[in-house]
Amino acid sequence: MDTIYLLDSKNPQNFLYTLLGKGxxxxxxxxxSIKQVITSHLSGVMTCWYYLS
Structure with missing residues (x-):
């Protein structure tokens, strides 16, 4: 089972760089806004997006 990370950090970019090194x-x-930040740093990474209401 893949790990699901919850991103609601004040610095999503820094958090993302850490996660990218961990598969x-x-x-x-x-x-x-967080989605846009992540998308710009995820070229080539297979990602499934789940949105919370």
């Missing part, structure tokens, strides 16, 4: 595959994001 990041699934992310839960709470805000569109």
């Amino acid at each position: 990041l595959q699934f992310i839960i994001v709470q805000q569109q």
Whole structure:
């Protein structure tokens, strides 16, 4: 089972760089702005997006 990370950090970029080194595959994001930040740093990474309401 893949790990699901909850991203609601004030510094999603820094948090993302840490996860990328650990085989990041699934992310839960709470805000569109965080999604945009992650998308710009995830070229070539297989990612499934799950949105919380």
